[in-house]
Amino acid sequence: MSRATSPTPRWWLTAAALTSATLMLTGCLSNNPEAVGDDDTSTADAAPAGANSEPGEDVVIGFSGPAAGHGWMGAITQAAQEQGDQFDDVELRVSEGTDDVNLQISQVEQFINDGVDAIVVLPFDGAALTEVAIEAMEAGIPVVNVDREFSSEFAARTTILGDNYGMGVSAGNYICERLGDDPDAVVAEVAGIDSLPLTQDRSRGFSDALAECDLEVSHRVDGDFTVQGGESATANLLQAAPEIDALWNHDDDQGVGVLAAIENANRDELFMVGGAGSANMMREIQDPDSVVEATVIYPSTQAADGIRLARLLAQGRGMDDLVQVEVPREIQLYAPVVTSDNVEDYLPHAFES
Missing domain, CATH: 3.40.50.2300 (Response regulator)
Incomplete structure (x- = not known):
C-alpha cells in the first residue's frame, strides 16, 4: 500500500493565514x-x-x-x-x-x-x-x-x-490526496462523543475538506472516546459497510478499539487515519503491515x-x-498530519494510549 503525505491545499493555507492574523488581533x-x-x-x-x-x-x-x-x-x-x-x-x-x-x-x-x-x-x-x-x-x-x-x-x-475543525480538515486533506481521483471511494468516520462541540467541529472540518475533492462520508458512528466504545462502534460500522477505502478515527485512545475491530473482522482493504497523535498509533504508522497510514496531532x-x-x-x-x-x-494550536515521512520527528514527543 503506497503512502503519501498530503500537501496543504491553497484554500486551507489562506484560512490558516487568516486565523493567524485573527489570533494576533x-x-x-x-x-x-x-x-x-x-x-x-x-x-x-x-x-x-x-x-x-x-x-x-x-x-x-x-x-x-x-x-x-x-x-x-x-x-x-x-x-x-x-x-x-x-x-x-x-x-x-x-x-x-x-x-x-x-x-x-x-x-x-x-x-x-x-x-x-x-x-x-x-x-x-x-x-x-x-x-x-x-x-x-x-x-x-x-x-x-x-x-x-x-x-x-x-x-x-x-x-x-486545540484546532478541532483543523483536525478534521487535515484528515480530510490527507484522504483527498489519496483518493481524490476516485469519485466512488467509500469513506468512513468513527467520531468521539457526538454531543460535544469539539466532536461536531472535527466532523464539520472533515466533511468540508472531503467536499473539496467531491468525496463525502458514507458511513459514520461515534465511539465515545473509549477503547470499548471504539471497538463496538467500529464492529457495527464494518458489518454495515462491506467495502471501505478510508476510515478516519477521531481519537487514538479510542483507536485501540477501532484497530481491534478491524483486525477481528480481517479487513485490510482500507487505510486508517488517526487523531490526537499517540505513540502507539505512530508505531502503527511505522509498521508496513498496518492499515494505519497517518494520524492528526491534537497537542497534549x-x-x-x-x-x-x-x-x-x-x-x-x-x-x-x-x-x-x-x-x-x-x-x-496547529493540527499537523503525521505520516511515515515525518513520524520520527513526532514520536519522541507522543503520549502513550
Whole structure:
C-alpha cells in the first residue's frame, strides 16, 4: 500500500493565514470589551517586557483538570506538572483529576479561597465551570481556560485551544490526496462523543475538506472516546459497510478499539487515519503491515502552555517574542498530519494510549 503525505491545499493555507492574523488581533483585546479605550494608557505601559525565562516574582498557580483515565488526558496533566517544576518561581498546586463537575467547581473555589495568583482549568464541562471561573476573575485571579471553552468570555483572561475543525480538515486533506481521483471511494468516520462541540467541529472540518475533492462520508458512528466504545462502534460500522477505502478515527485512545475491530473482522482493504497523535498509533504508522497510514496531532501540551501563560499573567509580564506586550486573549494550536515521512520527528514527543 503506497503512502503519501498530503500537501496543504491553497484554500486551507489562506484560512490558516487568516486565523493567524485573527489570533494576533484577538491577543490585543482586553478581557472586558467595554474597558477598551476607557483611558489613554498605552499597552506599552500595561505589562513589562523581558525574557520570559528569567526568574520573576514567586507565584502560586492552581491547576484543575478531568480524571486521567484517558491517555491524552493523562499526558495533559503530566505535561502541566512537568512545566510547573521547570520554574523556581512557581508553586504549582494540582487538584486531583475528576469527572465530577461539582467536585471540580469546589476545587476552583478552594483555589479562590486560598488566594492563588492564577488558575489553569481544563474543565470537564466548560459551561458548568463558567460561573466559578467568573468568580475567580472577579476576585482578581487570572484564569487560563484550556481545551474546553467556558460559555462566557468573561470567565477567562486567556484561552488555549486545540484546532478541532483543523483536525478534521487535515484528515480530510490527507484522504483527498489519496483518493481524490476516485469519485466512488467509500469513506468512513468513527467520531468521539457526538454531543460535544469539539466532536461536531472535527466532523464539520472533515466533511468540508472531503467536499473539496467531491468525496463525502458514507458511513459514520461515534465511539465515545473509549477503547470499548471504539471497538463496538467500529464492529457495527464494518458489518454495515462491506467495502471501505478510508476510515478516519477521531481519537487514538479510542483507536485501540477501532484497530481491534478491524483486525477481528480481517479487513485490510482500507487505510486508517488517526487523531490526537499517540505513540502507539505512530508505531502503527511505522509498521508496513498496518492499515494505519497517518494520524492528526491534537497537542497534549495545552495545559503546559497554560501554566507558562498563567505564570506570566500572575507576574504582570508579557510575551518577549511578540511585539504586542500583553499575553494573547486566545491561542489555537496547529493540527499537523503525521505520516511515515515525518513520524520520527513526532514520536519522541507522543503520549502513550
